[in-house]
Amino acid sequence: RREGKKPKLAPSEVLLELFRELGDAADRRDLRYVLTLLLIRRRLLRLEETVEEPDGTETMVLYCPRDEQTYRTTTVAPGEVRQREIQEYLSQLLYAPTE
Numbered sequence: 001r002r003e004g005k006k007p008k009l010a011p012s013e014v015l016l017e018l019f020r021e022l023g024d025a026a027d028r029r030d031l032r033y034v035l036t037l038l039l040i041r042r043r044l045l046r047l048e049e050t051v052e053e054p055d056g057t058e059t060m061v062l063y064c065p066r067d068e069q070t071y072r073t074t075t076v077a078p079g080e081v082r083q084r085e086i087q088e089y090l091s092q093l094l095y096a097p098t099e
Helices: 010-021 026-041 080-094
Strands: 008-011 046-052 056-064 069-074 096-097
Touching: 010 026, 010 080, 026 056, 026 069, 026 080, 080 096
Parallel strands: none
Antiparallel strands: 008 096, 046 056, 056 069
16 A cells, blocks of 8 residues: 555635636637536536537537536637646646645
8 A cells, every 4th residue: 555645636616716717818718628628527517508609619608506607618629739738737736735
């Protein structure tokens, strides 16, 4: 049995706050999209519908039961290199070493 410290997942509110801060920042849409998928998986956001915008982009309409707000996130699938960057960034953010 290993005696190493187990990483602790960041609190849900921290993730939601990052999601809100990212807003519609054009240069961070892919990060917000990946974070959105994580929040749906953790049941912090609920996908209400997917809408095709006039410009052809796809937007997810999401509901957050915690703050009773509706949010919109553009579907932006990052490329392979960017996926790794986002994964690394979120890993650093999400997992904090326990004391």
